Amino acid sequence: MALRGRPRSFDREVALNSVMKVFWEKGYECAQINDFTAAIGITPPSFYAAFGSKEQAFREAVDHYTATxxxxxxxxxxxxxxxxxxxxxxxxxxxxxxxxxxxxxxxxxxxxxxxxxxxxxxxxxxxxxxxxxxxxxxxxxxxxxxxxxxxxxxxxxxxxxxxxxxxxxxxxxxxxxxxxxxxxxxxxxxxxxxxxxxxxxx
Incomplete structure (x- = not known):
């Protein structure tokens, strides 16, 4: 069965690591969506499609940090x-x-x-x-x-x-x-x- 939607053009694990580093450097409130998109090399819609929201991305990034x-x-x-x-x-x-x-x-x-x-x-x-x-x-x-x-x-x-x-x-x-x-x-x-x-x- 064919996958619906356009496939993501980035490695999500690599992207998550980049998101983690942005939050780590800037903190939760100072980190902005354009910081993440610049770090990953994607558009805002692609960021939201991958991570849902800034808070969800943060929680996932922290989980990644604590696991590594x-x-x-x-x-x-x-x-x-x-x-x-x-x-x-x-x-x-x-x-x-x-x-x-x-x-x-x-x-x-x-x-x-x-x-x-x-x-x-x-x-x-x-x-x-x-x-x-x-x-x-x-x-x-x-x-x-x-x-x-x-x-x-x-x-x-x-x-x-x-x-x-x-x-x-x-x-x-x-x-x-x-x-x-x-x-x-x-x-x-x-x-x-x-x-x-x-x-x-x-």
Missing amino acids: IGGAPLVALDQASTIQQGIRAMLETHADKVYACPAGGCMVSVSSIQCKPENTQVKEFLKAIRQTSFERIFARCERAMQDGDLPKGTDLTQMAEFYHAMLQSLSYEARDGDSREAIQSIIEMAMRAMPERVTVPA
Whole structure:
């Protein structure tokens, strides 16, 4: 059966990556349709046919970001043998990734620092993603307690909140133009707050 309509003249995955970079650099409210069409090389009608609306394009772009570049730090956290190794790997991976965009920073952190009232749903969407990140850090801390990586009585909520806040702080430092070397110094300071691994009796 023949496909209806005119076939798209672009690779949608490549286009989505371009849309992601526009939102990442300009933020949700400053990014305009002409920015997307220029980045992809298509007309506005083709953009709307492919993505539906600016908000739908943004949500899809954020999902793409969190499944690829943005998700790498939490994968590094989960895969490490100890919480001490995991937190360091998470922070250093994040520090590397925040330079993947020329503007710097984490797309989820910087895309909607300020939102107009009519865009509250976008801000809540990003807030939910950040909450999920916090929950993953907290869950890893819980596992670390069970594994003997952390002393009994460690305030896991405070620990997860601290290192989650560090992710956002590193993002803003990169957006402000700090060097990767400067961010590494911040990471080393942050690691001083991490307790040494508890020795588990044989």
